[in-house]
Amino acid sequence: MYNEKVVDHFNNPRNVGDLPDADAVGETGSFKCGDTMKLYIKVKDERIVDVSFQTYGCGAAIASSSMLTEIVKGKTLDEAMQVTNQDVAEQLGGLPPLKLHCSNLAADALHNAIAEYRKKQEVAGKG
Amino acid sequence: MNSREVYMDHGATTPVREEVLEAMLPFFKEQYGNPSSVHSKGREVRNAVEEAREKTASALGASPGEIYFTSGGTESNNIVLRGAAKKHEGFGHIITSAIEHHAVLDVCRDLEKEGHRVTFLPVDKYGRLDPSTVEDAITPETFIISIMAANNEIGTLQPLEEIGAIAAKHNIMFHTDAVQVVGQLPVDLKKMQVDFLSLSAHKFNGPKGVGALYKRKGIKIDPLYRGGGQEGKLRPGTENVPGVIGLARALELSVEEIPHKINTLQSLRDKLIEGLLKIDEVVLNGHPEERLPGNVNVSFKYIEGEAILLSLDMEGIAASSGSACSSGSLDPSHVLSAIGLDHQTAHGSVRFSLGRGNSETDIDYVLEKVPAVVDRLRRISPIRRSG
Numbered sequence: 001m002y003n004e005k006v007v008d009h010f011n012n013p014r015n016v017g018d019l020p021d022a023d024a025v026g027e028t029g030s031f032k033c034g035d036t037m038k039l040y041i042k043v044k045d046e047r048i049v050d051v052s053f054q055t056y057g058c059g060a061a062i063a064s065s066s067m068l069t070e071i072v073k074g075k076t077l078d079e080a081m082q083v084t085n086q087d088v089a090e091q092l093g094g095l096p097p098l099k100l101h102c103s104n105l106a107a108d109a110l111h112n113a114i115a116e117y118r119k120k121q122e123v124a125g126k127g
Numbered sequence: 128m129n130s131r132e133v134y135m136d137h138g139a140t141t142p143v144r145e146e147v148l149e150a151m152l153p154f155f156k157e158q159y160g161n162p163s164s165v166h167s168k169g170r171e172v173r174n175a176v177e178e179a180r181e182k183t184a185s186a187l188g189a190s191p192g193e194i195y196f197t198s199g200g201t202e203s204n205n206i207v208l209r210g211a212a213k214k215h216e217g218f219g220h221i222i223t224s225a226i227e228h229h230a231v232l233d234v235c236r237d238l239e240k241e242g243h244r245v246t247f248l249p250v251d252k253y254g255r256l257d258p259s260t261v262e263d264a265i266t267p268e269t270f271i272i273s274i275m276a277a278n279n280e281i282g283t284l285q286p287l288e289e290i291g292a293i294a295a296k297h298n299i300m301f302h303t304d305a306v307q308v309v310g311q312l313p314v315d316l317k318k319m320q321v322d323f324l325s326l327s328a329h330k331f332n333g334p335k336g337v338g339a340l341y342k343r344k345g346i347k348i349d350p351l352y353r354g355g356g357q358e359g360k361l362r363p364g365t366e367n368v369p370g371v372i373g374l375a376r377a378l379e380l381s382v383e384e385i386p387h388k389i390n391t392l393q394s395l396r397d398k399l400i401e402g403l404l405k406i407d408e409v410v411l412n413g414h415p416e417e418r419l420p421g422n423v424n425v426s427f428k429y430i431e432g433e434a435i436l437l438s439l440d441m442e443g444i445a446a447s448s449g450s451a452c453s454s455g456s457l458d459p460s461h462v463l464s465a466i467g468l469d470h471q472t473a474h475g476s477v478r479f480s481l482g483r484g485n486s487e488t489d490i491d492y493v494l495e496k497v498p499a500v501v502d503r504l505r506r507i508s509p510i511r512r513s514g
Contacts, residue, residue, distance in 0.1 A: 002437075010437060016507050027509075034459075034474045035431070038509040054509035058433035058450070062507060 005093045009063035014070050015052045026113025028105050035061045039109035043117055047076050060095050064088050064103035077114050083107055131443045133489045137482030138279055139447055144332040150376040154369040162366055176366055179375035186382040188316050189341050195358045196371045199338035200306040201230040203325035206340055207302045208234045210348035211271045218242040220268040224256050225249055225465040227275050231304050253414035254283035254466050262293045269299050276305035280449050280462045281413030282422025291320030306330055310381035322346045332483055333377030337370030392420035395481050395490055399423050402494035406501055412476055421481035426472045430504040435477050438500040444493055450474040
């Protein structure tokens with residue numbers, strides 16, 4: 001059902017866990033299927049220098065989360081905002097059609113994390 | 128890939144046993160005649176099909192004339208429910224349960240759309256139906272009651288004898304989808320007072336694509352198909368001869384072995400349940416005692432079923448799940464929802480269904496592998512126990 005790359009990311013997920021000194025955390029969930037993802041980012045000079053995730057979900061959801069962390073590590077926040085759920089699925093070499101919605105969490109969590117980071121920066125700038 | 132293979136998905140399907148395959152093979156080769164033909168090539172096959180019908184009937188305590196061969200459980204269920212509705216004059220009322228297999232549930236939903244009224248009875252937290260709710264649901268328009276013998280996901284057995292007595296008292300037709308029970312537990316048609324019973328060969332080490340319907344003598348329903356008049360015109364079409372031969376042989380063997388098999392499977396089942404419940408935050412789904420001898424269904428909290436299945440598969444263990452992601456739909460299983468599980472607990476469900484060939488070593492192997500799988504996935508999960 002899943003290709004080797006997906007299975008590899010599921011079995012050996014990259015960047016798992018929380019980041020104790022994260023600058024922002026993005027959370028997202030699918031009410032319908034119940035999947036939940038938390039994405040932690042550490043930012044330096046507008047660049048994602050570290051990233052990690054925690055995911056509750058199926059194989060596709062876990063593999064997508066892992067792949068996303070690989071894609072965005074080292075990217076600037078602007079570049080990271082351009083990453084789509086489709087990019088994640090493509091980098092994984094494709095997902096079964098029924099499983100595409102499971103991969104939709106990853107980029108959403110990332111965008112939420114970046115939005116949170118920017119909001120924090122804004123508040124800090126004003127203060 | 129792991130070299131060890133532990134198959135614990137017998138509720139999905141079972142391997143064809145050697146004796147069954149051997150019995151079937153001649154009917155692919157030299158005994159290829161059409162049972163409806165007049166010549167000897169046909170007549171010898173007719174005799175074999177009728178012998179298979181007799182064996183099937185005797186394994187169930189029925190008469191040969193009450194056995195109709197079909198393509199499986201789904202077709203048997205459709206023939207009964209749609210056939211009874213077709214025979215019924217005007218729109219009537221059907222009583223069934225909320226946890227039926229889709230081959231009953233979805234037929235009932237269709238009949239509802241077509242104008243019949245359907246009551247989907249709720250079950251308790253173990254998946255048991257209260258027979259008094261059946262009696263309370265009966266109306267003058269009720270023409271059929273359809274209740275499964277045992278649930279395919281959680282293994283809960285239904286009080287069929289009590290429901291059968293109620294149906295008989297009110298003179299309403301009674302059907303049971305016994306796909307999960309036939310060949311696993313003794314079936315007593317008289318005690319259950321059923322008018323129809325569906326069964327499927329591949330659930331008891333027979334071939335796929337063949338099943339049977341028991342229809343009590345004298346009970347009338349309309350056929351869904353028209354054709355050459357085979358199977359008492361109820362299921363026309365040239366017989367699946369090798370399949371029918373395989374079904375009868377598999378049924379004969381599995382029914383013979385029931386007394387011995389029940390104890391073996393139950394003790395393996397209970398050992399597996401006991402071991403799994405030792406893991407933190409695991410709950411048993413279904414009834415603790417009134418369950419199929421080979422059914423184990425548990426929910427692992429904070430992790431998702433499909434991810435568990437994939438991880439188990441890497442260890443060579445085959446199981447199934449009622450999670451949304453393993454079903455291909457977005458919703459968790461209707462059975463787990465009907466017994467009151469919240470979405471998350473339903474998503475973390477895994478069914479291990481034991482059968483012929485499973486041994487104590489298999490149970491030990493599964494119990495050795497599962498804790499690590501659960502631990503790994505819980506480490507990935509953001510959901511933590513509260514408090």
